[in-house]
Amino acid sequence: MRDTTHMPADHPTLPGEKIGVLIANLGTPDNHDYWSMRRYLNEFLSDKRVIDYPAWKWQPILQAIILTIRPFKSGANYRKIWNNEADESPLMTITKAQTEKLRAVLQARFGDRVMVDFAMRYGNPSTPSKVAEMVKSGCSRVLFFPLYPQYSGPTTATANDQFFRALMQETWQPAARTAPAYFDRPSYIEALAQSVERTYPTEAEAPDVLVCSYHGVPERYLTEGDPYHCQCQKTTRLLRERLGWDKARVVTTFQSKFGPEEWLKPYTVEEVARLARAGKKRIAVIAPAFSSDCIETLEEIEEEIQHSFKDAGGQDFTYLPCLNDDDAHIEALAEVVVENLAGWLD
Ligand SMILES: C=CC1=C(C)c2cc3[nH]c(cc4nc(cc5[nH]c(cc1n2)c(C)c5CCC(=O)O)C(CCC(=O)O)=C4C)c(C)c3C=C
Ligand SMILES: [Fe+2]
Numbered sequence: 001m002r003d004t005t006h007m008p009a010d011h012p013t014l015p016g017e018k019i020g021v022l023i024a025n026l027g028t029p030d031n032h033d034y035w036s037m038r039r040y041l042n043e044f045l046s047d048k049r050v051i052d053y054p055a056w057k058w059q060p061i062l063q064a065i066i067l068t069i070r071p072f073k074s075g076a077n078y079r080k081i082w083n084n085e086a087d088e089s090p091l092m093t094i095t096k097a098q099t100e101k102l103r104a105v106l107q108a109r110f111g112d113r114v115m116v117d118f119a120m121r122y123g124n125p126s127t128p129s130k131v132a133e134m135v136k137s138g139c140s141r142v143l144f145f146p147l148y149p150q151y152s153g154p155t156t157a158t159a160n161d162q163f164f165r166a167l168m169q170e171t172w173q174p175a176a177r178t179a180p181a182y183f184d185r186p187s188y189i190e191a192l193a194q195s196v197e198r199t200y201p202t203e204a205e206a207p208d209v210l211v212c213s214y215h216g217v218p219e220r221y222l223t224e225g226d227p228y229h230c231q232c233q234k235t236t237r238l239l240r241e242r243l244g245w246d247k248a249r250v251v252t253t254f255q256s257k258f259g260p261e262e263w264l265k266p267y268t269v270e271e272v273a274r275l276a277r278a279g280k281k282r283i284a285v286i287a288p289a290f291s292s293d294c295i296e297t298l299e300e301i302e303e304e305i306q307h308s309f310k311d312a313g314g315q316d317f318t319y320l321p322c323l324n325d326d327d328a329h330i331e332a333l334a335e336v337v338v339e340n341l342a343g344w345l346d
């Protein structure tokens, strides 16, 4: 408790001490028009954690070529999946639902001493705005939780960087923690397995192949020490072991390649065509690196990757949605939060 006995009458009011839990997602454009898309892509693709080329080399290409073309192409894709009722992207709608459910679970356990909110790395609501809001509401301790099951520089690290930059702006900084990757937690693997078993209760009903498609990163990031590739491989293994399916039935692939460099392989779009040509008629795709459905799953997997499979002779393509606001997912996230609040709630 703060000691207020010696406060002068004009002292700024001090709110009661709270604990903030700030979950963080990637971010999404405010709209799908050219300028909203350009603003979002500019912020995203200017991030050195995402594209690490020197600015003198990269910025002219980004500003003069990529940002004149890609906002149209990506904007058209966002338009196809847009949540018109709420006038926002699915990533935004789902992140809001996850936050509400996580808040309900944590406040049922710890009361409103715990404040739960979300922020984005790019676009709105920005991480600095949410950190400032938490501090203003009296959060003297903040747990920052990037919603990426597997760690990578272009996601987890840049989200954390932004959190630390936000703290730099605070006069009275809260104590701060960041939550680690959670790809190998039994509760997360269990939530993934249950999402598969809802469609395929037994291996006898299973598709010929379950493709675990992760967002890719340049192959070079792996050799430079990013553990993302290994954590993706382990996620697939743990999921397969929990399902008890044959090794040949569950594969790891990487999607969303951007630019001319080699990215992690095999590329999903090529691998599903290869599977079809090899006689695999029924496949299912799951995207364990995405905590919520977004353009990369709803458009890229459901459209481009599905077409690639069917054009190569595949017949039955099922996309298994992300964990989104599934109860089992929220329980797994709550478990990560509670573990990382240790010592703060006693
Ligand atoms: C250009 C390099 C990119 C890297 C490296 C990258 C890594 C990466 N991204 C995610 C998760 C998401 N990415 C999303 C969209 C998206 N990603 C890139 C580029 C890179 N991502 C772009 C240009 C875009 C925008 C869409 C497009 O123009 O194609 C999204 C979806 C956002 C949404 O609003 O729906 C997510 C989520 C991970 C997990 C990752 C590395 C591990
Ligand atoms: Fe991405």
Ligand SMILES: [Fe+2]
Pocket (backbone or CB within 6 Å): 256, 295, 296, 300
């Ligand atoms: Fe994509």
